[in-house]
Amino acid sequence: MDGPHDLGGAQGFGPVRFDPDEPLFSHDWERKVFGLTMATSTVGLYNRDENRHARERMPTDEYRATSYFEQWLVAMETNLTELGVLDASALRERVAEFLEDPDREVRGKDQPELFELFRDTLEFGASLDRPAGPPRYSVGDRVRAVRDAKPGHTRLPAYVRGHVGVVHRVDGSFVLPDTNAHHEGENPENTYNVGFSAQDLWGKGDHEVLVDVWESYLEPA
Structure with a gap:
């Protein structure tokens, strides 16, 4: 879901400040x-x-x-x-x-x-790993993040949608959040670590941005 929580690439919020001594609960x-x-x-x-x-x-x-x-x-x-x-x-x-x-x-x-x-x-912790079929993509494959995420809950960041990346790692298979949040079943899928060019995403930078994604978030590039 697109909303105020998806701040990737958003400007004007200042630096993320980290306090190593911050307590688990302040109150x-x-x-x-x-x-x-x-x-x-x-x-x-x-x-x-x-x-x-x-x-x-x-x-x-x-x-x-x-x-x-x-x-x-x-x-x-x-x-x-x-x-x-x-x-x-x-x-x-x-x-x-x-x-x-x-x-x-x-x-x-x-x-x-x-x-x-x-x-x-x-x-x-409570693991959400589940068995799924063989992965569709392999390390080194060029893939594109889908442009239109499923309405409602999704874990696909808006800033990578429509952009091309390269599969860095094939991970395990896990419950699909997009359906699990709406009582539409767990529908486990394979997941991948995909690298996107910062230059492509932000218009600047010479590094890669690594994003973990579910299989249905991707299509062949």
């Missing part, structure tokens, strides 16, 4: 949002591609004005209300209660058994 509520997202996705309410797609659908101004975990919170609320797990009006009322009284005691209960369900995911 306690961020830790809770992370845990709730992990819990609700681990029990199968939605998958990681649905989660990403919910963030991508945020209005541009709202997306750019919110922090990373604020976007996670919006995505979780979006998914759970669209699924009918939460009632949108009840959620708004609950938020209003806490805005009026931030120190109000949170009603709830400990569920240690829920942590057991996603502890392995926290420690080892």
